[in-house]
Amino acid sequence: MPRHESKAIPPFEKGGVGYRRVGASSGISLALALFERPLNPPHSPFLKGGGHVAIRWWAAPFLVAAIALFHGTAAHAAPDPEKLYDTHCLSCHAPNRLGGMGPTLLPESLARLKKPEAAKAIAEGLPATQMPPFRDILQPDEIKALSEWIYTPNTIPPKWDADDIKASRIVNAENIDLPARPVFKADPSNITLVVEHGDHHISVLDGDVMEPIHRFQTRYALHGGPKFTQDGRFIYWASRDGWITKYDLWNLKVVAEVRAGINTRNVAVSSDGNYVMVANYLPHTLVALSGKDLSLVKVIPVASRDGKTSRVSAVYDARPRNSFIAALKDIPEVWEIPYDGRPVYKGLVHDYQLKEAIPEKGPLPVRQIVLDDILDDFFFDQKYDYILGASRDKPKGQVIHLGAGRKVADLDLEGMPHLGSGITWDWTDKEGVVHPVMASPNLKDGKISVIDMKTWKTVKVIPTQGPGFFLRSHEATPYAWADVFFGKNKDVMHVIDKRTLEVVADLKPEPGKTATHVEFDRYGKYALVSLWEMEGALIVYDAKTFKEIKRLPMKRPVGKYNVWNKTRLSAGTSH
Structure with missing residues (x-):
């Protein structure tokens, strides 16, 4: 940010003292000039040494006032973070903080980064991402102002539409059709990927000997977990600022990338590998991409039947159903999106063969399942017949039958269950009866809830x-x-x-x-x-x-x- 510079204002005009309104620095110049100019006659009792004295009593008030004015101005002239951003950040992070070579700098994208960590990154830089340090360029108060400002909402509603998505796509043509065999000796089915958030890398481990065989840099802040094609060869993942990557694990190469949103939650891959579905917080969309090269298939605006838009919490592949399931953050609905070509009809239909209703046009039609409450988190049974869901502000969870499209049971889940991290197994009680159970950690309370998936009753709460x-x-x-x-x-x-x-x-x-x-x-x-x-x-x-x-x-x-x-x-x- 340019420092304040004041032109020198001559304190005296010919014929006497000139009067002008001056800034703080000019005021100091005025006072200092008054100290230096020997206006008093040499015989003045207030002067010593023939008028060459360091202090002139009548000028002291000017200096005191000027210094006070200077400090007052400095204290109130807060840094302008928008100007700082335009000067130092815009070239990498793009106008409106939407992200370019650098990541998106909006509250939704910085959810996991604390403000002191952001200030530290600005001051010290991020060598892993080639972001330079700014501590020698910006003052501490400027760094603080900038680090706080990036957590404020954007004043201009951000836009990211089909044209933006298409223009962002990067295809490494030489990596599209590489040989269908691994370039490494490790068992490809026992490879484990490790996401390293510290410097935005992924390590590829040989699961038999637990040693890394490869490590590579990713986009900033991956979120939602990598998703695999059924043969395990191709992997897709999302960054918080909307970048989707297709990676060939067998050849250890990036195939393609595209930016599908501004703030993205996760991706899902269809069981046939034809589609990649992207869940966005910003804008309020689901984006369908080609599994082959990440070209755009469809942008699906997310809104209720009465027009209220919503963020998308997450999207999943329901393999047994040949469909995607999307959880919505702001409206009480779950969406099912078939990818096998079967029709979706709006409203009640007595007999599809009578053609009394018109199915939704185009690929990937949307079936809207209206619920009683918003689901912030949910879990599928192994057959993908049921959704176990929970709301942050409700004391009970709910069980949704996907086929019927309605709630069939309540769950006793207090606190803040993290159903998305739930697991299932068969548990045998003291009478020898086998129960399929689901266990979920809790983000608020020290406990793990174990639920019978036949009766939907809590079997036990395990204290942690x-x-x-x-x-x-x-x-x-x-x-x-x-x-x-x-x-x-x-x-x-x-x-x-x-x-x-x-x-x-x-x-x-x-x-x-x-x-x-x-x-x-x-x-x-x-x-x-x-x-x-x-x-x-x-x-x-x-x-x-x-x-x-x-x-x-x-x-x-x-x-x-x-x-x-x-x-x-x-x-x-x-x-």
Whole structure:
């Protein structure tokens, strides 16, 4: 930001003292000039040494007033963050903070970055993303003002439409049709991806020996987890600022990228690999892309039947139903979007063969399921017949039958259940009766709720040492692993016996540091824990003995995604 510069204003005009309104710096110049000009006669009793004295009593008030004016002006002349942005940030982050070479700088996109961390990034730079430091260019108050301003809503409603999406697409033509065989020797079905949020990279691990075979840079702040084609070859992921990437895991190459939104939640891939569906917070859209090259197929505006628009919390592939399921953030609806060509009719239809209703035109029609409450989080049963959903401000969850399109039961879920991290298994009670159950961590309370998926009743509430974020297991292990992500016990990892529904071990990988997000290898032999610190690690445990085997240094690792577990819809992980 340009510093304030005042032109020198001569304090005296010919014939006496000239009067002008002056700024703070000019006022000081005036006072200092008055000190220097020997107006008093040499014989004045107030002067010593023939008029060459450092202080002239009559000018002192001018200096005091000028200094006060200067300090008052400096204190009230707050930095202008918009001008600072235009000068120093616009070239990388684009007009209106929508993101360009650098990420989007809007509140929705910065949800996981605290303001002090943003100020630190501005001051010190981000070498991993080639962002330079600004501490030698901007003053501390300017850095503070800028870091706070980027968390304010944009005054101009941002736009990102079909033309913007098409113009943003980048295709690496040489990577479109590479050989259909891995370039590495590791078992491609036991590859695990590790997302490192600290410096925006993904590490590719050989799941048999738990060693990295490749590491590459991604877009800023991936969110929602990578999604795989059924053969495990291609992966798609989203960044918070809307960039969608298609990656060829067998050839370790980026195939294509496109920006589908301004603030994006996640992506889903159709079971046939033909479509990639993108869930956006901003704008209020779902965006369908070609699975082949990420070309635009369709932009679906998200609004209720009465026209109220909504953010999209998440979108999922319901493989057994050949459809996408979208959760809406601002209206009480769930959308089902078939991708197998079957029609969707609006309103009541007695007999489709009578052609008494006209189906929605075009590919990917929308079936709107109207609910009683908004669902902030939800979970599917293994057959994708039911949705278990929860609202942040409601004491109970609800069960939605997707076929019937209505609520069929209530769930006793207090606090803030994180159903999206739920898992399922078969539990045998004391009478030998087998119950399919679902367990969910809680973002507010220190507990895990276990629910019978036949009766929809709570079987047990397992107390934990604090609110948790992730719960994971595997078909080959009798244990589930749960983190304590929030609070003073963030360094604890619980191990729960799925047979007794009791905590049998409390692990502390690194006292005082956050341990989170377990994932298993293909065979359930290893449990992988993230030490969620900038100088963190991936910690490999023996899933039977709970003994640490090794640590792989990583930059704030968070999610791990095993190809086999994800493509086979393992009951011990999310999909």
